[in-house]
Amino acid sequence: MLPTSDQYKRAVVSGNRSSAAIILFGVYDVTAKDDATLTAASQPFTSINAVKGDVREPDYRAGTFEQDYLNLDGSFYLMPDNVNPAQDILGWWSQQMSNSQGTFDEVDWGLSFKQTDYVSVPYDSRQNLTSVLSLETWIKFIDQDNRVIIEKSNNNTHFQFQSLQVNQGSLGAAGRIAFMVSTQPGDWVTNGSVATTLALNDGKWHHLVGTYDKASKTAKIYVDGVLNNTNTNITNVPTSNTSPLLIGSRSGVSGFGGSLKEIRLWNKALSLSEIQYSMTNSLTGSESGLVGYWRLREKSGIYAADSSPTTNRGTLVNSPDWIQYIPTITIQFASLHSSLGIGLFFGSSDCCSEFDVTWYRGASLIGYKQVTDNTLQDSNVPIAIENYNKIVIRLIKTVKPYRYARLMEIGFGLEEAFDNNELTIASITEEIDPISSALSVNTLKFTVLNKNQRFNMLNPEGVYAFLQRRQKIIAKSGLWMPDGTYEYLPMGTYYLSDWKNATGLTATLEATDVIGLLDRTTYRSSKFWVNEPVENVLRHILDDAGQFSLIVSASAASEKVTGYIPVKSHREAISNVLTATRNTLRVGRNGIINVIKVDYDTVLDTIRNDTLISGSPSIEQKPLVTSVEAKEYSYVLSPDTTELNNSTFSVVGTQTVFIEYGKAAANVSVTVTGSGSIVGSPVYSAVSVKLTITGNGSVTVKVTGRAYTEAARTVITQLAVIPAGEVPQTATISDNKLITGNGSLVATHVLNYLQRRISQKFGYWSNPAIQAGDCVSVETMFGSNRSGVVERQEITFAPKLIATLEVTG
Structure with missing residues (x-):
């Protein structure tokens, strides 16, 4: 919760003006995440996608600030593309990491079949299911032929999984899998089976369950x-038989080619929730x-144990192969990258106790x-690696069993x-331009102790070589409250813009907010x-940027x-858009761009004399502007090309x-002649065309289209009365092709703002909840108050929390 105004005043008046500062700095290769292509071996999902964290602008004054969940701009979240994010199983891999007798086992094993081998499980009456059943397995294969995967059958009258060959009846195309309940006496396709609508022979692990309910x-x-x-038309009824249950074959023929593990047989029809639990546990x-x-x-031997109460052990026939499946992620990059290590974020206590990471440059x-x-x-893995284009991560063991x-x-x-133990000083500068003539850029500057010469460019194990522009920095300030606790506030999200090699005791880094990137x-x-x-x-x-x-x-x-x-x-x-619509923006402390209309009337805080550092504010009156002119445009689309x-x-x-x-222009087209040609399709906008051209010499590009004819007129808005003794002064709005039909409104908006001429500048013991663009009331030396908008503030939040404000009203 944020400190309320009363809490803050009690803190500063009582002299508790110390501050706790935290700066989180992502020393990442910021281009790597956008250059990465991921593949995940040994996992059930079709692919892995990078997704953004869900963030919102916190309501500072309502006390509902939430921890910024955005990563530091050099990493990404993993989410299987066929799983609803609401299920909260981001990044699950199918391989279970087991615990046996209290010692951690390697991540998962299974059997690989070569079409001539299988597992034979002897007859047991408890596995003779004719009224209700579920058959479950993990499966990975690429075969397209008609192969039996698991079967308990006597003359085609009991259950099985079978992979389908091309156009096998009405069940579908190659790679699909049928769950066959019974093939007799009627049409087995219509009355005795159900098949997947998806081809599963993609060489990836899939969790598969077939359920049957006779009633x-x-x-x-x-x-x-x-x-x-x-x-729902299963009229073929399975009958009891004394045949063995075969894994990977049908009576020794039609053998399966692929891998299986975690095979489960149930005497009930599992529900969806039971299946989802069984899949992930x-x-x-x-x-x-x-x-x-x-x-x-x-892992070895000729037997496959049955862990159910039935304890019906199977025997391996013709030596199917025991295979270890380690969840493996391969990340390929289109270009070379360098970083100070790698971070793996498991996000829960179900983390890996053992994993390894390998970096490659090409095949090396x-x-x-x-x-x-x-x-x-x-878990951070500190190792300096330069110029890699592939990373392979293997997840080997987990901390907890059965995960x-x-x-x-x-x-x-x-x-x-x-x-505070490492920061010698940290400060931010926030600004806002209420008329958006030029969007302000907020900045962060901080100096840290150069421990162990980490920021020395000559240190081969240091940070300096891995610093990049755009690396993300999050700053926070904690105010020491009267109850003995710190109340932390975000001080902004910034991106590294400049740094200096430090061979001495300190290193200084500078950063800008998102507007600096734009x-x-x-x-x-x-x-x-x-x-x-x-x-x-x-x-x-913004999407283009x-x-x-x-x-x-x-x-x-x-506004339109x-x-x-x-x-x-x-x-x-963006400045053009905001000027034309009489809006402005400020970047929130969590890095989100907020478009607003400046509110000069709603006072959010009162700054009292007893919080000022140097007595009364210095007061300046800005020059009088008596008129504003703007150029207003109209457009007509030419009928001619x-x-x-x-x-x-x-x-x-x-x-x-x-x-x-x-x-x-509109209806644009392009032709290329000479020693070149266009690759792909041109990308047209109203002002330019983007082309990819391949060639070996001189090319000529001709662009044609229907142009917009522009007509411009100058609009002037002026004060009705000019004060005596003042010389008329005109301000001109920069050329803006979006000022169309509303020139007078825009000019009036700017003129009204320029009449707010009183600027107060002062230092005070900062309330860090105040931001540029807020309306505040400042107590004067005469006991009255004068309100205005904070147009600029410089906040030092380490080692002390103080600020210099400029308030215009």
Whole structure:
């Protein structure tokens, strides 16, 4: 909970002005996560995707601040693409990590079959199921032929799993699996089986369950914990027989080629919840209804033990192979990367006690690290590796018995944490421009003790070589409260922009907020908008720049946009949108961009004289502006197609180019002549086209389309009365192609702001909940109060919490 205004005042008046500072610094290769392609061997899901953490703008003054859950911009979350995130099983791998007799066992084993080998389980009456049953297994195969996987049959009258060959009856194409209850007396396809609708012969592990209920004439088949198909017309009834249960074959023929493990036979039809539990848990063998459980973990020998109460041991025939399956993640990169290590974030107490990581450059092994006896949910592996393009991670053992391998996040680098013991000084500068003529960039600057020369560029084991621009930094400040506790507040999310080699006792690092990032990239993708909601336009710009979170207030969201944005930086493009819609923005302390209308009337805090450092504020009156002029545009789309650009240049190999039109256009097309040709499809916007061209010499690119004709007029808004003795002064709004039909409104908005001429500047014992853009009331030396908006503040939060504010009203 945030300190309330009264708590804060009691703290500072009583002299408890000390601060606790924390800076979390992600020393990651920030391009690696976007360059990575992941494959996960020995896991049941079809692929692994990187996903963002769910964050929201905290309500600081309501006391509902939540810990920022965003990673430090060098890692990603793992989520199987066929699992609902709400199920909270991110990054589960199928391999169970078991515990036997109190000692940790290697991660999972199984049997690999070669079509001529199998396991024979003797007849047992308790496994003669004719009314209700469930058959369960983990399976991995690539075969497309008609193969029997598991069967208990006598003249085709009992249950089996069977893989399907191409167009086998109406059950489907190659790679699908049928759960056959009985093939006689009627049509076995329609009346005796149910098949998956998915091909499972992809060489990956899948969890498979078939259930049968005679009373309801229903058979179901489940894949990876999800109901896949149902047949409610099962009239073929299985009959009792004395045949053995065969794993991997049908009476020694039609042998299965692939791998199996964790085979379970139940004398009941499992429910969906039971199946999902069974899929993600190793069983004890004493579960209700379990009449057969062949783990296939013996590792060697000719027997497969039955862990159920039936204890019906199977015998290996023709030597199927015992295979160890270690959950393995392979990460391939398109380019070379360097990092100070790797972080594995398991996210729960079900972490791995043993794992190893191998780094490669091409086929060459360039680094290896094994971790044993780990008990940490978030495990950092400190090893400096330069110029790698592949990482292989193996999860070998878990801390707890009977657990699955679980990994939620991988970081290409390590996280550094600095507190008051290492920070000699830390400060932030926050600004806001209420009329958005230029978007302000908030900054962080901090100096740390250079322990062990970590920031010395000559130190081969130091941090310096792995520093990169855009590495993410999160700052927090804790205020020492009267009750003896610290109340922590976020001080912002920043991205490393500059650092200095330190050979002495300290190192200084500087960072900017997200707006600083937007100043370094170019926006060429403008549409021509007509009465478009401002939020849609802003999201288009931010999506073009990368993944940035945005919140638009209700008052700001009502504005509409017409026109286009010429090629410029993303920061300038957003400034154009905000100026034209009379909005502004500030970056929240959690890094989220907030678009708002500045509120000059709602006072959020009162700054009293007894919290000021140097007595009364210094007061300045800004120059008087008597009028504002703006250029207002209108557009007409030409009915004729004309040439927009004609460029000739040299291309050797394949390269991507942007061709600008010089004006907004629609219905654009492009032709390339000479020693080159277009690869793929051009990407058109209202102002440019993006082309990939391959060639070996001079090429000519001709762009044609229908251009928008522009007409501009100057709009001037001025004060009704100019004070005596004042000289008229005019402010001009920068050229903005989005000011269309609303020039007077925009000019009036700017003129009204410029009449707020009183600026107060003062130092005080900071309330860190205050941000630039907040309306505050400042107590004057005469006992009255004067309100205004915080346009700039410099906060030092280590070693003490003090600030200098500039308030305009």
